[in-house]
Amino acid sequence: MTLAMLGEAWRAMGANRLRTLLTMLGMVIGVGAVVLMMSIGQGAQYAIKQSIAAMGSNLFILLSGSSSSGGVRSGSGGGYTLNVADGEAISELPGVAAVAPIHPGSAQVIYGPNNWNTSVIGTTPDYLSARSWNITSGSAFTASDVRSSTRVALIGRTAAQNLFGDEDPVGKTIRIRQSPFLILGTLALKGQGMDGRDQDDTILIPLSTAQRQVFGTQFPGSVRMMMVQTTTQEIMPQVERSMNELLRQRHRIREGMDNDFYLRNLTAAADSAAESTRVMSLLLGAIASVSLLVGGIGIMNIMLVSVTERTREIGIRMAIGARQRDILLQFLLEAIIISVLGCSIGLLLGIGGALLVESLTGTAVIISVSAVLVAFSVAATVGIFFGYYPARKAAQLDPIEALRYQ
Amino acid sequence: MPDALINIAGLHKAYQTAAGPFPVLKDVSLSIVAGEFVAIMGHSGSGKSTLMNILGCLDSATTGEYRLTGRNVAQLGKDELAHLRNGTIGFVFQGFNLLQRMTLLDNVALPLIYCGVEREERQVRALDLLSKVGLADKAQSLPNQISGGQQQRVAIARALVNRPSLILADEPTGNLDSHTSAEIMALFESLNRDGITIVLVTHEDDIARYAQRQIHFQDGRIVSDQVTPAKVTS
Ligand SMILES: Nc1ncnc2c1ncn2[C@@H]1O[C@H](COP(=O)(O)OP(=O)(O)O)[C@@H](O)[C@H]1O
Ligand SMILES: [Mg+2]
Numbered sequence: 001m002t003l004a005m006l007g008e009a010w011r012a013m014g015a016n017r018l019r020t021l022l023t024m025l026g027m028v029i030g031v032g033a034v035v036l037m038m039s040i041g042q043g044a045q046y047a048i049k050q051s052i053a054a055m056g057s058n059l060f061i062l063l064s065g066s067s068s069s070g071g072v073r074s075g076s077g078g079g080y081t082l083n084v085a086d087g088e089a090i091s092e093l094p095g096v097a098a099v100a101p102i103h104p105g106s107a108q109v110i111y112g113p114n115n116w117n118t119s120v121i122g123t124t125p126d127y128l129s130a131r132s133w134n135i136t137s138g139s140a141f142t143a144s145d146v147r148s149s150t151r152v153a154l155i156g157r158t159a160a161q162n163l164f165g166d167e168d169p170v171g172k173t174i175r176i177r178q179s180p181f182l183i184l185g186t187l188a189l190k191g192q193g194m195d196g197r198d199q200d201d202t203i204l205i206p207l208s209t210a211q212r213q214v215f216g217t218q219f220p221g222s223v224r225m226m227m228v229q230t231t232t233q234e235i236m237p238q239v240e241r242s243m244n245e246l247l248r249q250r251h252r253i254r255e256g257m258d259n260d261f262y263l264r265n266l267t268a269a270a271d272s273a274a275e276s277t278r279v280m281s282l283l284l285g286a287i288a289s290v291s292l293l294v295g296g297i298g299i300m301n302i303m304l305v306s307v308t309e310r311t312r313e314i315g316i317r318m319a320i321g322a323r324q325r326d327i328l329l330q331f332l333l334e335a336i337i338i339s340v341l342g343c344s345i346g347l348l349l350g351i352g353g354a355l356l357v358e359s360l361t362g363t364a365v366i367i368s369v370s371a372v373l374v375a376f377s378v379a380a381t382v383g384i385f386f387g388y389y390p391a392r393k394a395a396q397l398d399p400i401e402a403l404r405y406q
Numbered sequence: 407m408p409d410a411l412i413n414i415a416g417l418h419k420a421y422q423t424a425a426g427p428f429p430v431l432k433d434v435s436l437s438i439v440a441g442e443f444v445a446i447m448g449h450s451g452s453g454k455s456t457l458m459n460i461l462g463c464l465d466s467a468t469t470g471e472y473r474l475t476g477r478n479v480a481q482l483g484k485d486e487l488a489h490l491r492n493g494t495i496g497f498v499f500q501g502f503n504l505l506q507r508m509t510l511l512d513n514v515a516l517p518l519i520y521c522g523v524e525r526e527e528r529q530v531r532a533l534d535l536l537s538k539v540g541l542a543d544k545a546q547s548l549p550n551q552i553s554g555g556q557q558q559r560v561a562i563a564r565a566l567v568n569r570p571s572l573i574l575a576d577e578p579t580g581n582l583d584s585h586t587s588a589e590i591m592a593l594f595e596s597l598n599r600d601g602i603t604i605v606l607v608t609h610e611d612d613i614a615r616y617a618q619r620q621i622h623f624q625d626g627r628i629v630s631d632q633v634t635p636a637k638v639t640s
Contacts, residue, residue, distance in 0.1 A: 321492020
């Protein structure tokens with residue numbers, strides 16, 4: 001019975017192919033848009049989560065501020081108001097897990113016939129733990145390397161590939177600005193940072209070596225930035241206060257004077273970035289759902305036209321024994337077929353579009369089963385909901401009125 | 407009359423119009439027993455179609471009683487009426503009323519869908535009826551590919567497919583030439599010989615002569631009800 005009705009509905013749709021296709025198009029676009037938007041949104045969320053995880057957790061970044069000496073104020077990170085001793089004092093604070101002073105720079109690096117310009121970061125062993133960065137082969141440098149300014153280095157994946165190709169870098173000697181450095185170990189793959197830069201294109205060397213032998217500095221022992229990691233996320237506000245207090249005390253900043261350093265909670269910033277992408281993707285999904293609704297209204301519109309056009313047919317069917325529920329089912333099935341078919345096509349197009357976006361832009365997309373299910377069930381519901389009214393209208397026609405309809 | 411197939415008594419029908427109720431059937435009483443072949447005659451506008459629609463359970467009377475196979479139609483629900491139209495009554499229209507998008511076979515099989523007959527059997531029965539009206543070779547044609555007389559034969563096949571006991575035909579030859587009309591009437595005649603009750607509306611004497619009984623309508627009333635003269639002699 002239902003099978004026969006299905007065939008009938010199918011035939012009715014086939015009789016007006018262009019119209020059926022156009023009606024379906026609303027559904028196709030709606031579902032396609034929802035799936036595409038959700039996929040891109042979830043991909044963005046995933047990418048952010050990844051880079052947050054790669055950044056390391058519970059992190060502060062401490063930048064040296066303007067040293068207002070002689071009325072000339074440098075921008076944040078411009079002066080050298082922080083020093084290694086500040087870092088050591090901070091590491092004594094309760095709740096602080098790691099403190100890593102950083103001297104960033106870039107340099108031409110040479111190995112054999114290869115040379116490569118890469119980021120060279122002078123820091124301490126704490127940097128690895130703060131950024132949850134592992135060593136894949138060899139070993140890290142130690143605090144004693146930092147104390148005695150040895151020329152040792154850890155190399156990131158991208159830098160290693162460009163200098164060594166398939167060779168194992170561990171134990172090899174590279175030249176950074178002409179000075180030879182022994183590679184102690186290789187760093188695990190880190191991927192893109194929050195700023196989109198390749199974090200694996202880097203070489204880590206002891207802080208003191210960077211300052212004295214590679215980049216040189218007017219203020220040995222002073223740094224422009226430090227990373228501070230706390231033991232837990234909950235303790236971060238408390239550590240922030242005690243760090244502020246400590247540094248103001250150490251820098252002899254009087255009451256009412258501005259800090260000569262900037263303290264930023266990286267984890268909070270990352271979380272809010274993640275939150276805003278989440279909201280963004282929800283918003284995109286919501287906007288896309290509106291097109292689903294529009295698609296549904298399109299179905300209703302066409303079904304109403306169809307019922308009117310086929311009034312006489314309905315009359316004939318009733319005259320030969322169709323019950324109200326037979327007519328209802330016939331038109332409802334038509335609406336459902338249109339919406340489910342439109343859904344399926346939209347689903348394929350949405351997934352195809354998402355994959356296309358991924359391959360064209362390289363941004364991650366995630367086609368989640370839940371998004372697909374939501375889009376599909378919403379569309380089916382829309383089909384039934386918007387198909388029901390016209391179908392009921394058809395079913396409730398009076399047989400003789402319908403037969404007389406010209 | 408206990409074994410009457412159709413029994414109507416004191417039937418009135420008024421259409422609701424802008425100018426108020428417009429009476430069309432006025433106190434019609436009539437009884438038809440199973441196996442009869444009745445022609446209903448009368449001028450255009452005399453209420454023949456209105457009566458047929460009521461007999462066919464497509465429309466309802468304003469007052470009065472209509473019993474079909476002993477059941478009071480006014481007391482039946484919509485589904486039961488649909489069931490009567492499906493299985494007990496076969497309606498044949500002046501304008502054929504075939505579904506244009508469907509093949510002739512599917513048109514004939516359509517009533518069977520509404521009583522849950524399986525696809526295989528639907529096809530077999532529909533084809534059987536099509537060959538009975540001489541159109542088996544056209545089973546896969548569409549209605550607009552055949553002549554009017556052929557379309558009416560298909561419509562009759564459709565009316566017969568669910569083995570009704572009553573065929574109601576409202577001017578079935580109204581759109582056909584006299585030769586084709588004769589063919590259609592011969593078909594009705596043979597159906598009647600097989601025991602099917604036939605009630606047929608016409609305003610042509612030639613057509614009415616096929617029936618055993620002629621009922622004349624005028625202005626919503628029965629003015630005569632008699633056995634067909636020619637049939638008496640034969
Ligand atoms: N739906 C309707 N509404 C109002 N008047 C109608 C309707 N159908 C038929 N009539 C009127 O009822 C009268 C009888 O119509 P009908 O039964 O079709 O007559 P016949 O079939 O004998 O020609 C006519 O005057 C016609 O105009
Ligand atoms: Mg008429």
